[in-house]
Amino acid sequence: MRKLFVLLCCSVSILFLISACESKEDTSVEIGEEFLKEFYNVEDSNVDLEEMNEEQLIDHQNKFSTYFTEKEFKDLADKRFFLIPQEVASKKDNTISLENIKFEKNEQDQSESESYDYNHSFTLVFTDSEGNEADKVKIEGEMTILDTEDGLKIDRYYDGETLRDILYR
Numbered sequence: 001m002r003k004l005f006v007l008l009c010c011s012v013s014i015l016f017l018i019s020a021c022e023s024k025e026d027t028s029v030e031i032g033e034e035f036l037k038e039f040y041n042v043e044d045s046n047v048d049l050e051e052m053n054e055e056q057l058i059d060h061q062n063k064f065s066t067y068f069t070e071k072e073f074k075d076l077a078d079k080r081f082f083l084i085p086q087e088v089a090s091k092k093d094n095t096i097s098l099e100n101i102k103f104e105k106n107e108q109d110q111s112e113s114e115s116y117d118y119n120h121s122f123t124l125v126f127t128d129s130e131g132n133e134a135d136k137v138k139i140e141g142e143m144t145i146l147d148t149e150d151g152l153k154i155d156r157y158y159d160g161e162t163l164r165d166i167l168y169r
Contacts, residue, residue: 028116028145028152029103035067035154036122039082042089042096045129049087057083069146069153076157088163094126094134106142114147115155124163137166 049057061082065073076082089096099122106117120143126135141159145152 024147025116031067031152032103032118032120032143032145033101036101037098039064040085040096040098040124042085045089045093045095047086048090049083067154069148069155072155084163092126094128097125099123099125116145118143
């Protein structure tokens, strides 16, 4: 009877551990998707970044800080990365929306148990002021989400072809 109880307790513990790992992985994908949607969806193409003062530009970038580790946010903000979708929408006079977001777990380098590496892809749809589709671009990239003291945060973000590249091609 005692062995059966111990076996039952061990089984339940393993089940809880497995479900906890899966839920963190699911949550990491949700965080990644939420960031992509907030970052790439641009509903107002009339915002001119050149007319914004420094404080407004910083405020615009800071709204993405909750998704990132401090180091990765600083690295991307220093490159003005968080301003690119708005800049492209303004220069092309298009709104931008996101379609077909897909995350695929990258199994190559999972040495740290607190991190989740993904390859991601999505389609950007550019729409002109009359509501007509002007362009569609598929973007592929990589993202690492880390389990930090402050929760799950994006620790590495990379897109193969950036919006800035799309603007000037």
